[in-house]
Amino acid sequence: MKNRLNGLIKKLMLTATASLISGNVSANVPSLPMSLPQGNDEKKIDIDQTKQVIKGVYKIKRNGDVQLVASHRSHSSHRSHSSHRSSSSGYGSSSSYSRSSGTTSYSTSKTYSTYNIGERVIRRKTYGNDVNQMVNALYKRGYIKHPKKLKKRKGYYVYDDKVEAAFNQFQRDAGISTTYAADTAALNALQKWESMNTMLQLGDREIKMVNVDFGPDVAELIDVLKTIGYEFGQDAITYNQSQPYYSPVVREAVIDFQSKNKLTPDGVVNDKTAKKLKKKAKKK
Numbered sequence: 001m002k003n004r005l006n007g008l009i010k011k012l013m014l015t016a017t018a019s020l021i022s023g024n025v026s027a028n029v030p031s032l033p034m035s036l037p038q039g040n041d042e043k044k045i046d047i048d049q050t051k052q053v054i055k056g057v058y059k060i061k062r063n064g065d066v067q068l069v070a071s072h073r074s075h076s077s078h079r080s081h082s083s084h085r086s087s088s089s090g091y092g093s094s095s096s097y098s099r100s101s102g103t104t105s106y107s108t109s110k111t112y113s114t115y116n117i118g119e120r121v122i123r124r125k126t127y128g129n130d131v132n133q134m135v136n137a138l139y140k141r142g143y144i145k146h147p148k149k150l151k152k153r154k155g156y157y158v159y160d161d162k163v164e165a166a167f168n169q170f171q172r173d174a175g176i177s178t179t180y181a182a183d184t185a186a187l188n189a190l191q192k193w194e195s196m197n198t199m200l201q202l203g204d205r206e207i208k209m210v211n212v213d214f215g216p217d218v219a220e221l222i223d224v225l226k227t228i229g230y231e232f233g234q235d236a237i238t239y240n241q242s243q244p245y246y247s248p249v250v251r252e253a254v255i256d257f258q259s260k261n262k263l264t265p266d267g268v269v270n271d272k273t274a275k276k277l278k279k280k281a282k283k284k
Contacts, residue, residue, distance in 0.1 A: 112156065117191065122182040127158045134159070134182065137190050138166045142198045142205045142215060173199045196243045203274035208267065211238070213246040221246075221269060225253050227281040 110119070112128030122131060135157045138144045143166040151158045159182070167190070168178040174193060176186050200217035207213050207221060222237065222244060236249040251267040258265040261276050269277075 112154075118184045118187045121184065122159050122187070124159060124164070124180065127153045127156045129156065130187075131157045131159050131163070134167070134187065134190070135163060137193075138163070138170065141170065141190075141193055141195050142200045142217070143167070143170050145205045170198070173197060196240055202269075202278065203271060207246050207269040209246065210248055210251055210267075211245050214240045214243045216243065218244050218246050218250075221254075221274075221277070222250060224277045224281045225250065225257070227284050228257070228277070230257075 112126075115128050115130040117130045117133040117137070119130060122134065135144060135147055135150060139147045144150070144163070147157070150162060151160050157163065164180075164182075167182055167186075170190055170193065171178045171186060174189055174197075176189060179186075196215060198215055200215050202217045202220040202224065204217055207218060222232065226232070230253040232249055232253075237247050238245045246269075254269055254273065255265045255267045257263075257277065257280075258267075258273060261280075263273055263276060
């Protein structure tokens with residue numbers, strides 16, 4: 001009886017070993033009594049075919065005793081093998097793969113080209129669609145003068161020292177603590193920021209759009225022009241709440257000043273014009 005039982009166990013072991021190699025346990029595992037002959041070394045072999053898990057692998061000794069030597073979960077149901085995930089540490093792109101019950105599904109997270117402003121923290125050397133939106137927001141609010149001169153990668157602006165400096169200036173104006181990275185809260189605040197609240201000084205940006213550009217730098221421009229001798233009627237300057245617009249009469253004064261000081265008379269208050277105006281005003 002013992003020899004017959006040992007023969008069945010050997011057959012079972014060969015079947016289980018073959019199943020482990022192929023990654024799948026056969027559904028036709030031969031049946032076996034659930035207990036060995038009575039004795040001090042009685043062992044049980046437990047095979048759960050429904051979950052395809054080999055819970056015990058046994059070795060038959062020469063004396064007929066059975067010893068547990070390993071435990072293993074069938075590869076087809078082993079979670080650590082059937083679900084894999086990979087991610088890219090570059091700029092926020094990642095993907096995942098999973099398979100369950102014969103069904104395969106894929107999911108892909110956002111990449112640098114699909115992020116919108118505020119959806120991730122922007123750090124040094126980060127680039128992408130959200131950085132483009134950030135630069136445009138800073139430009140519209142007067143914190144960046146020449147966006148075309150900024151560094152790009154793969155067609156997108158890069159969050160470098162120049163963009164960071166502009167963003168830090170906004171944070172100071174907004175009363176937000178400056179950090180090395182642009183977090184989502186600060187980026188959302190930037191989107192809600194009104195241009196009239198930007199504390200720009202003359203020369204921080206180009207002033208050129210008549211009845212569009214306004215702010216403290218335009219107010220400073222008007223004061224400087226008045227200091228060097230230009231006069232403006234009370235109704236000649238219009239305002240956006242408390243901040244003056246770059247009105248037509250102010251532009252005419254700028255063109256006149258540029259013509260008299262060997263500057264391009266185009267009415268654009270750029271770095272050269274701003275510096276020349278301030279220099280003249282200091283001498284008065």
